[in-house]
Amino acid sequence: ETGVTQTPRHLVMGMTNKKSLKCEQHLGHNAMYWYKQSAKKPLELMFVYNFKEQTENNSVPSRFSPECPNSSHLFLHLHTLQPEDSALYLCASSQEIRGPRGTEAFFGQGTRLTVV
């Protein structure tokens, strides 16, 4: 248990569905991240939030919509996804951006998303 919890663990959705991924951290961190992990590719940063403010959108398609209502919760809203969006989506948190320990990130177990 690293203090970062993601739900659901697995999700299968059709291309016309709307679903949301949830991430919650109990570490008192102020920065949260969404990463995408596809087979045979490095982890790709999608979004960064610092103190609830989005600081990075790494050219992610608009069919992915993040939401950070507070420093402990992060959502990723999904709509009209494509099969190539199937991947493991990892949430992470860190004390803060540019903090004294660098961007030492703590990860959740991920949501395995399959788009059919």
Added chain:
Amino acid sequence: AQTVTQSQPEMSVQEAETVTLSCTYDTSESDYYLFWYKQPPSRQMILVIRQEAYKQQNATENRFSVNFQKAAKSFSLKISDSQLGDAAMYFCAVESGGGADGLTFGKGTHLIIQP
């Protein structure tokens, strides 16, 4: 932009032996952090070790140590006395944009421990 290269897609080591995983990186930052993460089949990314670039001394965490060569932009991970529980994917990562851009990861090395 930062890049991280892990040239070994897969490594195998006998239990109790020592193995070294290689990593090279490129960054325009003068002050940055480097990390090794482990991802077992449970999928949870777990921090193994962290190195501050401004520190010349190599980081050590129990059986895990790094060989940090700043000029060569090399950051290898040495695992001593390998154990079955060390079997996992290992990812090297560099902090990006002073931290504002999260972490840039390599493609990973799959470590197999042979009993």
